[in-house]
Amino acid sequence: MPRFARLFEAAADTLNAYYQAVADNxxxxxxSLWIDEEFATCICANGTHLHGLEDIRSGLARQLEAEAVTIEPLDIRVYDSLGTVVYAIAEAHQPAGTVASRMIFTTYVMVHERGEWRIAHIHASEMPTEAAGQFAAKLRHGQGPLH
Structure with missing residues (x-):
């Protein structure tokens, strides 16, 4: 069993590397964290659909150029199997130089490819204002975000 525990920890390492790469712009x-397949997809919080690695690269590059952002995971749910890990995460996206954060629900689908965990799909959606307020209030009161 420890072998599998380490296997899934490595998926978290990939997620952390993604957050760091975004913060580093x-x-x-x-x-470098994406799967080497053209079926990779990304749905951005602004609704943009990116299909294939070239489209993902150009779309994410435009976003990084337009606005540096730090992503803070606030609540993480993990669903794993031998070759796939799915993260459902409530995140705070904070643009550089600002105090205000946008609340985003993001799903990351990672697959185990050639001994490494790689991102195959990201789907991000901005939380509606009311939901973001309820989420923040529960966090402040120590109730846990999804209870």
Whole structure:
């Protein structure tokens, strides 16, 4: 069993590397974490659909150029199997130089490819204002975000 525990921890390492690459504003580091397949997809919080690695690279590069952002995971749900890990995460996206954060629900689908965990799909959606307020209030009161 410890072998599998380490296997899934490595998926978390990939997720953390993604957050760091975004914070560093490094499109090359971001793209190094994606699966090497053209079926990769990304749905951005603004509704943009990106299909294939070239489209993902250009779309994410435009976003990183337009606005540096730090992503803070606030609530993480993990669903795993031998070759796939799905993260459902409530995140705070904070643009550089601002105090205000946008609340985003993001799902990351990672697959185990050639001994490494790689991102196959990201789906991000901005939380409606009312839901973001309820989420923040529960966090402040120590109730846990999804109870």
């Amino acid at each position: 490094s499109i090359d580091a971001v793209m």
